[in-house]
Amino acid sequence: MSQVDAASADGRRRPARARLLAAAARRFYADGVAATGIDTITAEAGVAKMSLYNNFASKADLVRAYLDARHEEWLGLYRARLEKAEGPREGVLAVFGAYADHAAFAYEHGFRGCGLLNAAAELPSGHEGRSVVRAHKEEVEQLIAGHLTELLPDRPGEVRAMAEHLAFLLEGAVARAGLEGDGDRLRHARTLAAGLLDRL
Numbered sequence: 001m002s003q004v005d006a007a008s009a010d011g012r013r014r015p016a017r018a019r020l021l022a023a024a025a026r027r028f029y030a031d032g033v034a035a036t037g038i039d040t041i042t043a044e045a046g047v048a049k050m051s052l053y054n055n056f057a058s059k060a061d062l063v064r065a066y067l068d069a070r071h072e073e074w075l076g077l078y079r080a081r082l083e084k085a086e087g088p089r090e091g092v093l094a095v096f097g098a099y100a101d102h103a104a105f106a107y108e109h110g111f112r113g114c115g116l117l118n119a120a121a122e123l124p125s126g127h128e129g130r131s132v133v134r135a136h137k138e139e140v141e142q143l144i145a146g147h148l149t150e151l152l153p154d155r156p157g158e159v160r161a162m163a164e165h166l167a168f169l170l171e172g173a174v175a176r177a178g179l180e181g182d183g184d185r186l187r188h189a190r191t192l193a194a195g196l197l198d199r200l
Contacts, residue, residue: 017055019045024066030109033063033122060127063119067132070115074136077101078143088150089197092166095144096190099174103183113178117171141167151200162200166193 014022023045027036038059042049056062081094081101103111112118120133145163152159173189 016045016047016051019047020052020055020062021065021069024062025069025115026108028063028066028119029107029112029115033119060129063123063129064132067116067119067129067136071132071136071139074098074102088147089194091147091150092144092197093190093194095140095147095166096170096173096186096193099170100183100186100190103177103186110181111178111183112181114174117174118178137167137171140170151197158200162196166196169193 020041023041024036027040027044031040038049038052041062042052045051052062056065078094078098081097082091085091085094099114102114105111116133116136120130123129141163144166145159148159148163149156152162169189169192173185177183177185
C-alpha cells in the first residue's frame with residue numbers, strides 16, 4: 001500500500017465527527033464560513049450528508065465546534081511555549097510566540113490571520129460563535145495579565161493597562177500578518193513586547 005493510500009485509509013478509519021470537523025476547519029479557514037456549504041464539507045470529509053446531521057445539529061453547530069477547536073488548538077500552542085518559558089516575562093512572550101506558531105502552519109492557501117476573528121467577521125451580531133471568539137480574546141488578555149501580575153505584584157493598575165496595551169499590539173500584528181500572509185509582523189510584535197517588558 002502506498003503512503004497516499006495508507007493516509008487515505010487512516011482518514012477513513014477516523015470517526016465521522018473528527019473527519020467532518022477537520023474538513024470544516026480547512027474549508028472555513030481557506031474559503032470562509034459563509035462561502036463553505038455543507039456539501040463541500042461532507043465531500044471533503046468523505047461522509048454522507050446524514051453523517052453531518054448525526055454529529056452536528058446544524059451548520060451553526062458545526063461552526064461553533066470549529067471555533068471551540070481553534071481555541072483549543074491555540075491553547076495547545078501556548079502551553080507548549082509556556083513549558084519552555086522561564087519566568088513571567090517569558091510567559092507573556094509565550095502568548096506572542098503561540099500566535100507566531102499559528103502563522104507558521106502550512107495552510108492550503110497560506111496564512112490568512114486569526115481563524116477566530118475571520119469567522120467572527122462573517123457571523124451576524126448575536127451569533128453564539130461571536131461569543132466564543134470574544135471569550136478567546138478575553139482569555140488571551142487574561143493570560144497576559146496573569147504573567148504581568150507576577151512581574152508587577154503590587155501594581156494592579158499598571159498590570160491592567162499593560163495587558164490591554166499588549167493585547168492591542170498582538171491583535172494589530174495578527175491583522176497585518178493575515179493581510180501579508182506570513183508571520184513577520186507577529187515576530188516583530190514579540191520583539192516590541194519584549195522591549196516594553198524590559199522597561200517595566
